[in-house]
Amino acid sequence: xxxxxxxxxxxxxxxxxxxxxxxxxxxxxxxxxxxxxxxxxxxxxxxxxxxxxxxxxxxxxxxxxxxxxxxxxxxxxxxxxxxxxxxxxxxxxxxxxxxxxxxxxxxxxxxxxxxxxxxxxxxxxxxxxxxxxxxxxxxxxxxxxxxxxxxxxxxxxxxxxxxxxxxxxxxxxxxxxxxxxxxxxxxxxxxxxxxxxxxxxxxxxxxxxxxxxxxxxxxxxxxxxxxxxxxxxxxxxxxxxxxxxxxxxxxxxxxxxxxxxxxxxxxxxxxxxxxxxxxxxxxxxxxxxxxxxxxxxxxxxxxxxxxxxxxxxxxxxxxxxxxxxxxxxxxxxxxxxxxxxxxxxxxxxxxxxxxxxxxxxxxxxxxxxxxxxxxxxxxxxxxxxxxxxxxxxxxxxxxxxxxxxxxxxxxxxxxxxxxxxxxxxxxxxxxxxxxxxxxxxxxxxxxxxxxxxxxxxxxxxxxxxxxxxxxxxxxxxxxxxxxxxxxxxxxxxxxxxxxxxxxxxxxxxxxxxxxxxxxxxxxxxxxxxxxxxxxxxxxxxxxxxxxxxxxxxxxxxxxxxxxxxxxxxxxxxxxxxxxxxxxxxxxxxxxxxxxxxxxxxxxxxxxxxxxxxxxxxxxxxxxxxxxxxxxxxxxxxxxxxxxxxxxxxxxxxxxxxxxxxxxxxxxxxxxxxxxxxxxxxxxxxxxxxxxxxxxxxxxxxxxxxxxxxxxxxxxxxxxxxxxxxxxxxxxxxxxxxxxxxx
Amino acid sequence: xxxxxxxxxxxxxxxxxxxxxxxxxxxxxxxxxxxxxxxxxxxxxxxxxxxxxxxxxxxxxxxxxxxxxxxxxxxxxxxxxxxxxxxxxxxxxxxxxxxxxxxxxxxxxxxxxxxxxxxxxxxxxxxxxxxxxxxxxxxxxxxxxxxxxxxxxxxxxxxxxxxxxxxxxx
Numbered sequence: 062x063x064x065x066x067x068x069x070x071x072x073x074x075x076x077x078x079x080x081x082x083x084x085x086x087x088x089x090x091x092x093x094x095x096x097x098x099x100x101x102x103x104x105x106x107x108x109x110x111x112x113x114x115x116x117x118x119x120x121x122x123x124x125x126x127x128x129x130x131x132x133x134x135x136x137x138x139x140x141x142x143x144x145x146x147x148x149x150x151x152x153x154x155x156x157x158x159x160x161x162x163x164x165x166x167x168x169x170x171x172x173x174x175x176x177x178x179x180x181x182x183x184x185x186x187x188x189x190x191x192x193x194x195x196x197x198x199x200x201x202x203x204x205x206x207x208x209x210x211x212x213x214x215x216x217x218x219x220x221x222x223x224x225x226x227x228x229x230x231x232x233x234x235x236x237x238x239x240x241x242x243x244x245x246x247x248x249x250x251x252x253x254x255x256x257x258x259x260x261x262x263x264x265x266x267x268x269x270x271x272x273x274x275x276x277x278x279x280x281x282x283x284x285x286x287x288x289x290x291x292x293x294x295x296x297x298x299x300x301x302x303x304x305x306x307x308x309x310x311x312x313x314x315x316x317x318x319x320x321x322x323x324x325x326x327x328x329x330x331x332x333x334x335x336x337x338x339x340x341x342x343x344x345x346x347x348x349x350x351x352x353x354x355x356x357x358x359x360x361x362x363x364x365x366x367x368x369x370x371x372x373x374x375x376x377x378x379x380x381x382x383x384x385x386x387x388x389x390x391x392x393x394x395x396x397x398x399x400x401x402x403x404x405x406x407x408x409x410x411x412x413x414x415x416x417x418x419x420x421x422x423x424x425x426x427x428x429x430x431x432x433x434x435x436x437x438x439x440x441x442x443x444x445x446x447x448x449x450x451x452x453x454x455x456x457x458x459x460x461x462x463x464x465x466x467x468x469x470x471x472x473x474x475x476x477x478x479x480x481x482x483x484x485x486x487x488x489x490x491x492x493x494x495x496x497x498x499x500x501x502x503x504x505x506x507x508x509x510x511x512x513x514x515x516x517x518x519x520x521x522x523x524x525x526x527x528x529x530x531x532x533x534x535x536x537x538x539x540x541x542x543x544x545x546x547x548x549x550x551x552x553x554x555x556x557x558x559x560x561x562x563x564x565x566x567x568x569x570x571x572x573x574x575x576x577x578x579x580x581x582x583x584x585x586x587x588x589x590x591x592x593x594x595x596x597x598x599x600x601x602x603x604x605x606x607x608x609x610x611x612x613x614x615x616x617x618x619x620x621x622x623x624x625x626x627x628x629x630x631x632x633x634x635x636x637x638x639x640x641x642x643x644x645x646x647x648x649x650x651x652x653x654x655x656x657x658x659x660x661x662x663x664x665x666x667x668x669x670x671x672x673x674x675x676x677x678x679x680x681x682x683x684x685x686x687x688x689x690x691x692x693x694x695x696x697x698x699x700x701x702x703x704x705x706x707x708x709x710x711x712x713x714x715x716x717x718x719x720x721x722x723x724x725x726x727x728x729x730x731x732x733x734x735x736x737x738x739x740x741x742x743x744x745x746x747x748x749x750x751x752x753x754x755x756x757x758x759x760x761x762x763x764x765x766x767x768x769x770x771x772x773x774x775x776x777x778x779x780x781x782x783x784x785x786x787x788x789x790x791x792x793x794x795x796x797x798x799x800x801x802x803x
Numbered sequence: 804x805x806x807x808x809x810x811x812x813x814x815x816x817x818x819x820x821x822x823x824x825x826x827x828x829x830x831x832x833x834x835x836x837x838x839x840x841x842x843x844x845x846x847x848x849x850x851x852x853x854x855x856x857x858x859x860x861x862x863x864x865x866x867x868x869x870x871x872x873x874x875x876x877x878x879x880x881x882x883x884x885x886x887x888x889x890x891x892x893x894x895x896x897x898x899x900x901x902x903x904x905x906x907x908x909x910x911x912x913x914x915x916x917x918x919x920x921x922x923x924x925x926x927x928x929x930x931x932x933x934x935x936x937x938x939x940x941x942x943x944x945x946x947x948x949x950x951x952x953x954x955x956x957x958x959x960x961x962x963x964x965x966x967x968x969x970x971x972x973x
Contacts, residue, residue, distance in 0.1 A: 255854045255858030256858050258861050267854045267857070268852075268853040268857030269839055500847065
């Protein structure tokens with residue numbers, strides 16, 4: 062970088078060539094007011110508030126679009142600039158409701174919040190949901206409006222757009238700063254927002270006035286986050302005002318485990334934002350809008366309850382632990398089973414398998430992953446072993462997306478693909494239908510359901526230069542395959558495998574074909590698993606055939622290590638990976654974050670710890686589970702990297718994390734080795750049992766895949782993302798509505 | 804899927820977004836308006852979003868998004884016409900046809916547009932119907948013309964008017 066010298070407000074400063082005056086001024090701590098500027102977005106120069114005086118020039122250019130020059134002399138504040146800025150604000154306000162600035166009750170607004178909130182919700186009297194958070198309001202207070210405004214108030218009279226899920230749009234409050242449409246363009250292939258019309262009729266909108274759903278919006282919420290006024294606001298937290306707390310946690314809704322910045326108010330999560338919108342990328346609708354709805358679900362359990370006849374009796378945790386201890390004490394080890402969700406934290410998974418093995422002396426602990434992935438489960442594990450971070454896309458020259466639709470869920474991946482494609486990487490998609498990526502891909506391969514593997518092996522053959530004859534491809538398909546193969550000839554190649562491929566009925570052959578192609582292309586394969594902590598459940602050994610560390614039960618070294626650490630012998634080898642399906646044998650079944658299976662015998666005692674009461678299946682003892690936002694924990698993502706989540710709020714009612722519940726029960730049964738005070742202590746023990754746990758990268762550490770010879774069920778077809786045994790649409794109303802629109 | 808009326812792309816082998824405006828112009832010329840279907844086709848061709856295309860097209864007043872009517876009606880609201888009662892003419896159109904600028908009657912007979920200047924200020928107030936300029940227009944004469952249009956009767960143009968249209972096209 063070449064250094065230049067310039068003067069800002071009398072100070073001689075060293076600046077870098079290529080910087081703008083605004084960037085240089087900010088770097089040295091000068092304050093210049095801005096509205097349309099937003100970190101890392103291309104300068105726009107539309108609000109004109111950052112105007113500065115240049116020595117030797119009669120004009121007042123915008124600092125955000127003026128590059129620095131050697132010897133430049135800039136003034137950021139002067140009576141003339143003050144008057145101009147004040148005038149600009151007045152012009153903006155002539156089209157913007159100003160109750161929040163001129164209301165005589167303004168000073169009492171905060172103390173009377175409760176009454177005002179009520180009327181705000183019902184009548185909209187509290188002028189604006191962004192009151193106190195609005196950048197325009199803040200600037201008016203900071204810059205000030207001198208004298209009376211000579212401009213008549215012009216009310217644009219747009220009706221508030223409430224037809225789409227997740228956020229409302231009131232373009233009467235819009236100041237046309239263009240942040241929303243610039244951020245949309247930055248992050249997505251298809252821009253949803255644009256300026257329509259021109260002159261004083263300009264507004265932000267979509268083609269032909271379509272709804273956001275029709276216009277291709279992915280509801281990543283980036284536009285809502287960058288909006289400086291109340292024009293775009295989340296429906297869920299619209300009238301919640303300023304947050305009083307925050308915490309960084311991770312989103313457990315899929316294996317990407319994106320970091321989320323949770324905003325809280327009065328012990329409740331009110332909003333969830335990406336940690337660094339333009340750096341690390343946005344969230345998808347699940348993490349951005351789903352989390353507050355999910356953790357504040359109206360059916361959340363608050364106290365332990367025992368079934369008595371047709372009703373429920375509320376219990377204290379002590380009573381519940383005693384009942385549990387008694388039931389479990391009398392239960393032979395082969396008649397006990399524990400089902401745990403694969404979206405739950407490592408600590409919970411680790412304690413769950415330790416509980417089953419040490420206290421109940423059985424290996425009958427599992428998630429439902431084996432059932433979900435069916436015959437293809439070994440291949441899924443195989444892919445997870447080799448998987449790397451999506452950062453691989455930063456250097457990829459070609460990307461192949463197999464069964465990946467990033468329109469709504471995992472929309473985060475689209476942003477990375479946009480960046481790769483802008484860099485010149487080729488994009489090839491293979492899917493059974495047209496989807497959001499196919500439009501912008503260099504080559505789109507459309508396969509009939511079940512034919513994807515055929516396409517992949519054709520691509521593998523093409524790496525040797527020839528498409529085998531006699532295959533069932535049409536002329537168009539053959540030439541599309543040829544072109545796709547040409548696009549994939551660049552190196553390095555990254556293959557992204559989406560949930561539609563991973564959870565398809567023929568996933569075994571499909572994933573084998575992916576691996577064969579990856580081998581031929583020397584490509585990196587990244588499986589975008591939808592379960593939040595499948596890697597973690599494998600690493601923690603929460604399966605009948607796996608020990609902590611992902612080792613097989615027959616791995617003598619790890620066996621000795623685990624037994625030494627737990628100071629107890631491990632139970633004899635169990636062989637049934639689907640123990641919960643063996644009907645009459647189970648006498649006590651404990652499910653954590655999972656609904657109990659429907660076909661359990663009447664005599665079985667079923668304990669369920671969950672956020673909400675199970676919609677199906679019989680439960681005898683119902684325990685409240687703390688949500689991920691209410692406890693510390695760690696998760697392992699699709700690439701084997703560990704992420705730590707911090708509690709944002711205390712648990713609801715008497716809810717407890719699973720590990721606390723299990724430790725409580727274990728202690729009341731007299732078991733040793735369950736005296737953990739917090740999640741950090743459990744992580745310390747895991748580190749001693751699972752070598753390399755802290756380093757995070759676990760690429761080659763699943764030492765055993767569950768053998769492919771087991772008679773697994775046909776997998777269910779993936780229709781939706783699932784969290785704690787419910788589809789996401791059960792938790793998130795807006796998503797449910799979107800599902801009906803498809 | 805293919806729309807028969809969309810002109811062949813200017814260049815098929817590169818999807819350069821800078822072809823957007825020439826493409827829009829050709830479509831506007833050939834079809835008289837930019838339909839949702841043409842926007843979708845351009846989006847596919849240039850790999851840019853339909854919203855983006857609409858944003859660009861709606862900026863320019865030369866592009867229309869509604870199918871034009873059989874007859875085209877323009878009322879001038881330029882300075883001279885304004886002084887000579889152009890606003891009253893515009894109001895009369897709104898009253899008679901229940902149309903606002905940029906709209907087309909539901910039966911597709913007439914589309915209506917308010918324009919800034921038709922270039923014959925000496926003859927204010929002027930109205931243009933199907934490319935023919937009608938000079939020194941009054942509301943009464945306008946109502947008469949509109950009735951003729953609505954009856955789909957051929958328009959008889961007077962000597963002064965045809966000479967004016969020749970002037971306008973010159």
